[in-house]
Amino acid sequence: MKKILILGGGTGGTIVANRLAHRLRPEDASIEVVSDSPLHYYQPAQLYIPFGEEDPRKIARSERKLLNPKVHLRTETVSEWLPDKQALRTAKGETLSYDYLVIATGSVPCPEAVEGFVAGADHFYTPEAAYRLYHKLSEFEGGRLVVGVGGIPYKCPVAPLEFTLLAEAFLTHKGIRSHTEIVYTFPLNDVFQIPSVVPVVRALFERRSIRAETFFNLESVDAEKKVVKSLEGTELPFDILVMTPPHKGAPFLRGHPMADNDGWVKTDRTTLRVNGLPNVWALGDTTDLPISKAGSTAHFEAPVVVEQIEAAITRQEPPPGKATYNGHVTCFIDAGYGKATILDFDYAHPPAVNEPDEFRHLQKIAFNKLYWYLVPTAVI
């Protein structure tokens, strides 16, 4: 019997585990998920916590209850990966062996990587940080709000844009927009990394008087003087600073021979195999692929990994076209005021973006509620 280890109890790891449990017979393979948390977080909901629209206590559920009963769940932290021995070591000192390995350990926000960030900046990339920001925004009486991206790559590329637009609507509803300046910073030469998205965002920013500061690569935060500084020499004063922290891969992957220094795993863009290894795959935020680190990426990648593992175990060729990933990603952009738009793209087709409307907003809200029943369970 083959042993399949899946690292990570997020969207990617859970879908792969549940799909494999449906496809393989228990006598053919054992399936085990190794996660450092017993909880599964729906991370896109964190965006809404600062505005009081989500309860941080309600965005996580039991990973055990989301997994097929045939999947074993081990709650432990992986500390070392030994590809030559087809084994992993855990923080408790146990050794886990595998025949097939799936790495879906995601990305980790690292505010401590920037001088002054922890003392002077806020973010919404953990439930705790988002809740602290909720209190700060509730007590805010106007001034200068600076929102920005503190390093590329980061989780959910549209989230800082969404936060900026939602904050503008929130401050308007609160009656303090007229005496609040909003500045959005981005590391590149424009407001977003996908050129076809830029005109729509630029138009929204202009209509809502949001100023963009581009080529702003976060260098440090002076918490005492309330000034954020860029590598390019720009200094921006702020009353509230909401920065997307730099992100890294899981600690055990940083500097690993199969990953780069930041822990992004070397992954083939179509097969999702890791660095030429025949029995190891990576998906979701974990990879070094130049695509969005987003739940939808993991969602669309998972079936590709499953097809290849099933083919390897049953010694059959995978169905044509089903075992290759085409770069498909889907992201909503919530623009505030009950409107949203959607980006849908792949390696060959950049997104065509429409003006935000009510239908897409309702679609996003519905998806946020239905996620638990449809996505980790692999219904869709």
Add this chain to the structure above:
Amino acid sequence: MEGIKITKESDARGSFCPGPLMEMIRLVRSANVGDVVAVISGDEGSKKDIPAWINKARYELVGMEEAAPGGTRIICRKNH
């Protein structure tokens, strides 16, 4: 670029915007003042984006040269 001693160079061929630019920013961050760093990019957009960033950050664009096969070497001095 004869006579120019490049301290660190990164071959970013095969990655596309913003990969080569982010690689240049990473090299400059880790360099000492006075160092010369270079990125080789196969992405046409880098010929515009990287010099624009060097100009914004007030570093010195030492030059650009063809780096066979299929790449351009963009050289920057961290002058402050």
